[in-house]
Each structure stands twice: as C-alpha cells, then as structure tokens.
Amino acid sequence: MNIVVCIKYVPDWEAPASQFRIEDSRLVPAPGIAYRISDTDDEAIEAALQLKEKHGGRVTAISLGPASARDGLKHALAMGCDQAVLLDDPAFEDSDAAGTAAVLAAAIRKLGDVDLILTGRQAADWDQGQVHAGIAEFLGLPAVIPARHIEWTGSEFIVHRIYEEGYEEIAVKPPCVVACSNEIAEPRYPTLRGIMAASRAQIPVWTAADLGIDPGRVGRAGRRTRVLRLYAPQVEAKCEFIEGENPEEIAAKLVQRLREEKLL
Amino acid sequence: MTAEARGIVAIIEPADGPAGALTAEVLGVARRLGNDLNEPVTAVVLGETVAEVGPLWEFGADKVIRVVHPLLAEFNLDAALGALEPLIRRENPNVVLMAHTFQGRALGPALAFRLQTGVATDCVDLRPGAGGGSLVLTRSILGGNFRAEVVIDTRPQIVTLRPKAFPPAEPTPGRTGTVEEFRPEPDPVRVRQEVRRRIQEAAAEGVRLEDARIVVAGGRGLGGPENWHLVEELASALGAAVGASRAVTDAGWVPTSLQIGLTGKTISPDLYIAVGISGAVQHMAGVSAAKTIVAINKDPDATIFRYARFGVVGDAKQILPALTREIKKALGKA
Ligand SMILES: Cc1cc2nc3c(=O)[nH]c(=O)nc-3n(C[C@H](O)[C@H](O)[C@H](O)COP(=O)(O)OP(=O)(O)OC[C@H]3O[C@@H](n4cnc5c(N)ncnc54)[C@H](O)[C@@H]3O)c2cc1C
Numbered sequence: 085m086n087i088v089v090c091i092k093y094v095p096d097w098e099a100p101a102s103q104f105r106i107e108d109s110r111l112v113p114a115p116g117i118a119y120r121i122s123d124t125d126d127e128a129i130e131a132a133l134q135l136k137e138k139h140g141g142r143v144t145a146i147s148l149g150p151a152s153a154r155d156g157l158k159h160a161l162a163m164g165c166d167q168a169v170l171l172d173d174p175a176f177e178d179s180d181a182a183g184t185a186a187v188l189a190a191a192i193r194k195l196g197d198v199d200l201i202l203t204g205r206q207a208a209d210w211d212q213g214q215v216h217a218g219i220a221e222f223l224g225l226p227a228v229i230p231a232r233h234i235e236w237t238g239s240e241f242i243v244h245r246i247y248e249e250g251y252e253e254i255a256v257k258p259p260c261v262v263a264c265s266n267e268i269a270e271p272r273y274p275t276l277r278g279i280m281a282a283s284r285a286q287i288p289v290w291t292a293a294d295l296g297i298d299p300g301r302v303g304r305a306g307r308r309t310r311v312l313r314l315y316a317p318q319v320e321a322k323c324e325f326i327e328g329e330n331p332e333e334i335a336a337k338l339v340q341r342l343r344e345e346k347l348l
Numbered sequence: 349m350t351a352e353a354r355g356i357v358a359i360i361e362p363a364d365g366p367a368g369a370l371t372a373e374v375l376g377v378a379r380r381l382g383n384d385l386n387e388p389v390t391a392v393v394l395g396e397t398v399a400e401v402g403p404l405w406e407f408g409a410d411k412v413i414r415v416v417h418p419l420l421a422e423f424n425l426d427a428a429l430g431a432l433e434p435l436i437r438r439e440n441p442n443v444v445l446m447a448h449t450f451q452g453r454a455l456g457p458a459l460a461f462r463l464q465t466g467v468a469t470d471c472v473d474l475r476p477g478a479g480g481g482s483l484v485l486t487r488s489i490l491g492g493n494f495r496a497e498v499v500i501d502t503r504p505q506i507v508t509l510r511p512k513a514f515p516p517a518e519p520t521p522g523r524t525g526t527v528e529e530f531r532p533e534p535d536p537v538r539v540r541q542e543v544r545r546r547i548q549e550a551a552a553e554g555v556r557l558e559d560a561r562i563v564v565a566g567g568r569g570l571g572g573p574e575n576w577h578l579v580e581e582l583a584s585a586l587g588a589a590v591g592a593s594r595a596v597t598d599a600g601w602v603p604t605s606l607q608i609g610l611t612g613k614t615i616s617p618d619l620y621i622a623v624g625i626s627g628a629v630q631h632m633a634g635v636s637a638a639k640t641i642v643a644i645n646k647d648p649d650a651t652i653f654r655y656a657r658f659g660v661v662g663d664a665k666q667i668l669p670a671l672t673r674e675i676k677k678a679l680g681k682a
Pocket residue numbers: 097123206207208211491566567568569570571592593594595596607608609610611612613623624625626627628629630631634644645646647650662663664665
C-alpha cells in the first residue's frame with residue numbers, strides 16, 4: 085500500500101501569543117520560536133506507518149514550505165517514512181489553501197501509484213481545515229473528514245468519521261484522501277537509528293517547473309482569499325478567587341456566591 | 349461564476365430540524381445579509397427529513413429548496429457534492445452559508461473546491477464589505493490567540509459559521525415564502541463512499557451538551573479515568589451535562605463526542621465549571637459563549653483563571669466531592 089502524508093511545518097502553536105508579532109497581514113513568530121510538524125499531521129504519519137507495517141508498501145511525506153520545512157520532513161523520515169519531498173518555489177509563496185492544495189495535488193500526481201493520501205484535520209497555525217478537501221477535488225478523489233480510525237480490508241478502507249454524536253463507518257475505495265484527527269494514533273518517537281538515517285537522507289526539492297504548475301495558479305496570483313487584517317483579541321481577567329481553610333469551606337463559599345449570582 | 353452572482357443560500361443541517369438552534373443562527377445571518385445587500389435568501393435542505401418549511405420562512409427564508417435523493421437521507425459527502433454542485437451553479441448565489449458542524453467542516457471546503465471558489469471556515473463574525481464588495485469575514489487563528497479578517501474574491505463566497513457565535517433569527521410568525529423541490533442526479537460513479545453504519549456514543553437521553561444550561565467538564569488534571577466519576581457526580585447533582593478537554597478524549601477516558609473546543613463542540617451554558625483544565629485557547633474556543641466560568645485548578649497561574657469569573661485553587665480530587673455535597677445540600681437533594 086502506497087501512502088502519501090502531507091505535513092505542514094508550523095511555529096509552535098503552544099507558544100504564548102506574546103511570542104508572535106503582527107506585521108502587515110502576517111503573523112511573525114519571535115526568532116527563537118521552535119517549529120513543529122502541525123498538530124494531527126504527526127498522527128497522520130503514525131497512522132500511515134501502522135498501515136504500512138500491517139500491509140506493506142511505502143510511506144512518502146511531502147511538505148510545501150520554505151527550506152526550513154526540511155527539518156519537519158527529516159522528523160518524518162526519522163519516524164519511519166520511506167521518502168520525503170520538499171515542495172519549494174518562490175511562486176508558491178503566499179499561497180492560500182487553494183494554491184497549497186494545487187501544489188500538493190500536483191506532487192501526489194507526480195509520485196504516481198498512490199492508494200491513500202493522509203493529512204491532518206486542520207493545520208495548527210491557520211486552523212482552516214481546507215487543504216485536504218482541495219487535494220481530493222484537484223485529484224478527483226473521495227475524501228473523509230475527519231477520521232479517528234482507518235483500516236484496510238483488502239479491497240476497501242473502512243474509515244471512522246467523527247460526527248457530533250459519535251462516529252460513522254465509511255467504506256471508501258482507494259485511492260482516497262483521509263484527514264486524520266488526533267485520536268487516530270499516538271505518534272511514535274524516532275529511534276536513534278531513524279534519526280541517523282534521516283540525517284543522511286536526500287530530500288529532493290520539487291519546484292513549479294518540476295510539477296508542471298502554471299505559476300499564475302498558485303502563490304499570490306492564484307489566491308481566492310486574502311487576509312485584510314490580523315489582530316489579537318483581548319481577554320480581560322476578572323477572576324474572583326474563592327478561598328478557605330478546607331475543601332468544605334471553599335465549596336460552601338462557592339455555592340453561596342453562585343446562588344447570589346442566581347446561577348444555581 | 350461571475351459578477352452577477354446574487355442571493356444568499358443557507359444550507360440547513362437536516363439533523364438540526366427546521367426550528368433548530370443552528371438553523372436559526374444560520375438563517376439569522378442570512379436574513380441580515382439579505383437585508384443589508386438587498387438580496388433574496390434561499391434555504392437549502394438536503395434530504396426529505398425536514399418536511400416542515402414553515403419555520404424556515406419564519407426565520408427569514410424567501411424560498412426553500414428541498415434537495416431530494418435517496419442518498420441524501422444521511423450525510424454523505426460525495427452525494428451532497430453531487431447534488432449541490434448543479435444546484436448552486438443554477439442559483440448562482442453571492443454567498444453560501446452553513447454551520448461549522450462536522451457536516452459543514454467537510455462540506456464547506458469540498459463544495460468550494462468543487463465550484464472553484466474560496467471558503468472561509470469557522471467564522472466568528474462577518475459584515476458586508478464597503479460598497480457592496482466581498483464580505484469581511486472574521487476567523488480565529490492560532491487556536492484563538494489571533495483573529496484574521498479575510499475576504500473571498502471569487503463567487504459564491506462560501507462561509508462556515510461557528511455555532512453560538514451569531515445571534516439566532518427571531519421568528520416572524522406567519523411569514524411565508526415559496527418552496528420547491530430539486531431532484532439531482534448525482535453521478536453514481538462519483539459517489540465513491542458509503543456510510544455503512546452510524547455509531548452513536550453520546551447519551552441518547554438527557555440534555556445535549558450543546559443545549560445544556562450548566563456544563564461540568566474535566567481535563568487531564570483529574571489524573572485518570574478512575575477519578576472521572578467525580579465530574580459525573582457533580583454534574584448529576586447540578587443536572588448538568590458532562591464535557592471534556594481533548595487531552596481527556598484523546599486518552600480515551602470518555603468518548604470524543606464529549607470534547608469541547610475548536611475541534612469539538614461549541615457550547616453556550618449559563619454556567620461552565622472547568623475542572624483540571626488548563627485553558628488552552630483551542631479549548632476556550634468552544635466556551636466563549638459561556639456566560640459564567642468557574643475554574644478549579646491546582647495551579648494558581650493556570651490560563652483558565654484569565655477567563656474565569658470564579659476560581660478555586662486546589663486539588664480537584666478534594667474540591668469536587670465537597671462541592672457535590674454542598675450543591676446537593678443547597679438544592680435540597682441531600
Ligand atoms: C488544532 C488544535 C485543535 C485543538 N482542539 C481542541 C479542542 O477542541 N478541545 C480541547 O480541549 N483541546 C483542543 N486542543 C488541545 C489544546 O491545545 C490542549 O492541549 C488541551 O485542551 C489540554 O487539555 P487539558 O487542559 O485537559 O490538559 P492540560 O493542558 O495538561 O492541563 C491540565 C490542567 O490540570 C491542572 N491539574 C493537574 N492536577 C490537578 C489536580 N489534582 N487538581 C486540579 N487541577 C489539576 C494543571 O494545573 C493543568 O492546568 C487542540 C489543539 C490544536 C493544536
């Protein structure tokens with residue numbers, strides 16, 4: 085089974101907001117801030133590796149991003165992916181979800197012979213949850229969004245798609261796109277051997293020309309959406325702390341305050 | 349699609365029903381936009397489940413289109429796309445709105461790509477652009493630490509709306525409109541997925557988390573599934589619904605359907621009691637409509653206290669049993 089995992093390399097989303105600066109309509113992380121594979125993209129890698137371990141095949145990690153995204157791909161290789169490709173070209177800069185999906189779709193087409201394309205459910209920087217749907221539509225494939233379990237029966241995938249009240253068992257034939265939710269798998273830590281191998285691995289870079297992409301369709305030129313303005317919403321803290329000698333006293337005081345506020 | 353794109357289409361979630369809370373929110377936004385832009389509002393209902401159209405007119409729809417096909421009895425992304433693509437092309441609307449539910453999360457972006465247009469997901473605010481230009485759509489990014497105002501340059505502008513972020517439409521009793529049926533023929537070749545089974549994990553009885561007036565939620569600070577009963581006991585004393593942080597649903601202590609937050613449910617209780625939850629922005633994204641937050645956390649510097657109206661610094665394992673006893677006493681259930 086040949087699987088492609090799309091990973092985005094993003095600034096640490098757990099860093100405090102004060103570590104980000106707004107410059108025009110861009111969010112600029114402070115110089116020291118760490119970059120990580122986006123939330124749920126590493127779970128997608130793990131899900132891919134588990135499927136490969138069960139059914140054989142190859143796992144390829146791809147990322148559209150600047151040269152620094154290479155570190156994310158190295159991490160993917162260290163976890164056990166067989167190959168990685170970086171998609172980088174000045175023409176890709178400032179792509180919106182449509183441009184990003186177009187590039188990723190072109191790269192997946194170039195890789196050829198793919199049974200399953202995994203992504204995260206939403207990248208932790210812009211929280212959009214769009215690129216998976218775009219890849220599916222550009223490639224004319226079905227998509228399941230978001231999934232917490234995948235299994236392969238030998239002829240189809242059974243994907244557990246989350247909905248408000250539980251999950252649905254969806255049967256879908258390969259090739260297809262599945263956007264992974266955090267429940268899907270616990271990402272493994274790379275082994276020392278994996279890290280060593282990854283550090284020696286060659287990561288090819290594919291450009292717009294390599295992918296046969298018309299630069300007018302991606303980057304700034306191909307945008308369907310634009311950011312007008314960024315700002316930080318204010319929360320004003322106004323917490324009244326309830327104190328006491330022991331849990332009983334605290335509980336009694338809290339209940340009294342809640343009653344005074346007519347909340348009980 | 350071109351500049352003549354006109355009208356607001358609101359896609360109604362069948363599970364929500366004709367007079368449901370989400371329907372009222374989405375139609376509320378649609379009606380206000382319709383008035384501001386002087387464009388008609390069309391409610392689109394997938395499947396036959398919403399038989400009653402009266403409430404949709406009363407919430408502000410001028411026209412209701414029922415999209416009827418056996419495959420639309422429950423949500424199937426491929427079937428929904430196959431049905432909506434020709435309909436939206438025919439209607440050629442300016443704006444397509446839907447709720448950012450699990451259906452909307454999948455459908456909004458996929459429909460946008462199918463129609464080669466742009467989408468803004470999980471919007472928390474919107475307003476008409478200057479001079480009748482593109483809508484200015486406010487999204488939260490980086491979990492909620494920042495807000496972005498975005499515009500969509502293509503048509504239709506597809507927008508998914510965060511539940512509880514917009515005021516619901518006030519029904520106008522007796523208001524009517526037109527209704528029609530659309531019978532699509534989704535290309536069977538393109539319906540490549542099949543919903544085999546739905547497994548309901550959320551309790552079928554009792555108040556839904558989304559509708560609850562009081563919610564008690566637990567986080568990783570509870571220490572382990574063996575302590576979860578403390579959350580349930582407090583909730584039951586209060587007649588409250590139970591929720592959880594992602595750390596807890598991820599660890600499998602409780603089903604995913606209890607998850608509150610950016611990638612879980614949005615709630616709007618009068619009282620939200622968060623126990624052992626740190627207050628990460630992605631969690632708080634789901635409770636921004638809560639009126640009063642009470643936080644119980646052993647760390648006095650926990651972020652949750654920035655959002656809380658009342659705070660208790662202490663060990664959940666000691667505070668919860670005492671609080672449950674006090675509540676029972678106060679409510680005369682002891
Ligand atoms: C894209 C994205 C989407 C996400 N979506 C969601 C979402 O929908 N919902 C969600 O919840 N999270 C979501 N998250 C995860 C979120 O960032 C946090 O990781 C998560 O909310 C943390 O859960 P927690 O507060 O239970 O755990 P922690 O952050 O580990 O906090 C545990 C808290 O318990 C306290 N504590 C420890 N022991 C005790 C004790 N004995 N008594 C009292 N307090 C104690 C600690 O002081 C701490 O504050 C998302 C993240 C990303 C990146």
